[in-house]
Amino acid sequence: MSARAGHLGARRAGGGAARQQSLRQHNLGLTLRRVVDAPTPLSRADIAGATGLTRATVSALVDRLIALGLVAELEPVVAGRAGRPAVPLVPARGTVAALGMEVNVDYLGVRALDLAGEVVSERIEAGDFRASDPTEVLDRLARLAGTVVARLSADGVALVGGCLALPGLVDSVTGPLRLAPNLGWRDVDVVGLLAAHPVLGGLPPRLANEADLAARAEAHARRLTGPASFVYVSGEVGVGGAIVLDGAIFGGRRGWGGEIGHVVLGTDGSFDQGGTLEDYAGQDAILTRAGLPRSTPVTALLAAVEAEEPRARAALHVAGRALGAALANVVNVVDVEHVVLGGTYATLAEHLRAEVTGQLRRRVISAPWAEVELSTALAGQYPAMTGGALAVLEALVDDPAGWAGDEPVEVR
Amino acid sequence: MSARAGHLGARRAGGGAARQQSLRQHNLGLTLRRVVDAPTPLSRADIAGATGLTRATVSALVDRLIALGLVAELEPVVAGRAGRPAVPLVPARGTVAALGMEVNVDYLGVRALDLAGEVVSERIEAGDFRASDPTEVLDRLARLAGTVVARLSADGVALVGGCLALPGLVDSVTGPLRLAPNLGWRDVDVVGLLAAHPVLGGLPPRLANEADLAARAEAHARRLTGPASFVYVSGEVGVGGAIVLDGAIFGGRRGWGGEIGHVVLGTDGSFDQGGTLEDYAGQDAILTRAGLPRSTPVTALLAAVEAEEPRARAALHVAGRALGAALANVVNVVDVEHVVLGGTYATLAEHLRAEVTGQLRRRVISAPWAEVELSTALAGQYPAMTGGALAVLEALVDDPAGWAGDEPVEVR
DNA sequence: GGCATAAGTTCATCCATACAACAAATGGCG
């Protein structure tokens, strides 16, 4: 990040010089991405048709990907059509995997995904990590990761990297954790503490915000069908948020974007004692307003609401309205056409929907032309772990040749 | 915008196949951008050193740019240093220009910039366009543009395109204007209406939001010194906003991003009648609160404040606090480290600063690690016109070969 | 069995960049 040469306004993504090698890297990544993201196996000819590359070029690229152990061929399928049958290409299984890890308020876990996005192995442990000791917790995480990694190497699967999800502000990629209010952590050198347990074989893990990674998993789950741009809000103990644009996480300058939980609302005319979204729609706030103890599980809250318990219903109305107003603010600023409710909000969605959509319809300036759609998360349980592994796999797909062999990366 | 093939999460910018031609285009744009953005003329060798390309390659690229009329050589300068003197390269003057146009509430104008970013010619007319007739106003704009274009062609300057700034929501690039509240326009086919006057020689003008373009001009003015990422708020009759990330305008999916004027604030606990930022910090709101007529010029307001007139001071305190709270929301969502006040806010900056920074310090979650900085606009008068021309020039810089000769673009 | 069709491969060609050698233009120094 040293070069800050200005341009005529915009700085292009591929800011550097393009050599022929860049070209190979780009097209290699392009074909691998096609193979990985295809809903049904593609042939070399399919890829050529879709990308505009010639069959000859695709053939050469695919051969290289097969040699790298990233793509595999299936048996040719007789298509019921004239012509030589196509050879279906699929992401290779059992050769590489990435680790998604997570420390959250009431659980901790490790999940390994292969290139196809399938779970290869995982370990999750419940616990209570409010006001916990980072060293102790990360120790426990590292041991958990150790068992998963042992399993992988026993199966001959190469580990390409790992990413740790944390419910707080993470500085850049390798920097320290700045603040995780619900864990009670502040300025913790997570990577340094994990370095004592070289579970990734020396590769330092990436760090990221839990909501950002959950949103990444969500984007992956919707890559074929759903909207490519959306705001993701997850109600956990805190309120997390992330923005997805064209399938990519938008984290802002330092990856601290999407902090929707701290949007200011309800200010009583004076802006000094205004509450944030978490004060209206955080788990604790909802439960307090509903007259339930703080430790009440979401299912119990849901039951209370469905039993038409008035205080519970009122609490959700307040939460929904605040959530809708905050989301409207976000949508006005970043202009997306879709909102995805995750975490607790997904469970409670049917009881939030009316208030949320009402606020969106009322407050989003572009609503008259394109109403903001609302849906619930599809990414399954522990989406941040999935997202962490996907983040690593994405980096691999972007530069398939870079991960081994060619460059001396020292993957012991 | 048809291809929506999903990836492993992210969709890369250069989504298509890369041919050798893409490579040439990229590097051609890279060297042209270096020349255009350099604070002091660079030599071929300088560019080679900065980009990593070889001197031979840069030489070839520069020769092509000279042939295209986009770059010019100056006389070699004796540097007082051993070795052959370098040939300084500068953006060509007087060969190409782009048009920035603007229709706003109380003026309308056209400005032509050359590749060096200098004003070649401009015409600005005052007026009152509240509740105006689009056909009539655009007619007037077109005639104004006509005189500027005539001047350019008399001087032998080729017009590469134009961009029109409007104070409202513009759909995508070529789509219609959706809503410009302060003009009283709604769903106006601006491009269609302008087509009657082919001032651009048949090239349809691009449309964009006024604040987005002003922010682009601001980013250009700060490209060498200032922050590459910031939130820009301009107080005009309405409150406009835009987000700049790494020097590029972030307009969201449809270019409707940055609508900071409609962020919800001050909701009194009930989210139904809450006011937006414009209700606290819009020009009309400030003047009303100050007890001044709506038509009061900003200078008069400023004079009242500096005369310590209590109602005026109170009005600015409210505006500053609301502005700060709204900006804090935006910063929490998009994570930028800098805020730029433009338009009226720049004039009033010294009387807003305390309240704005106070709110930012209080409400931005990352403030303890990196305080949000505040500064006033540097882009000069009518920044949106400058930004519009710059937007066109940027497109030219991104694909220098594409604008003429090679492709049959029909620039009559 | 012959023909049309489609997939995948082989080979000559092209294009843009890298690399190396060279020419040009200057300052420094004896």
Add this chain to the structure above:
DNA sequence: CGCCATTTGTTGTATGGATGAACTTATGCC
């Protein structure tokens, strides 16, 4: 004043990667 070091810009040749056309392989259809 002449030689050398130094830096710029140019001129080849080599290289890597994509292209395009021809060819091989494997199927369905008549």
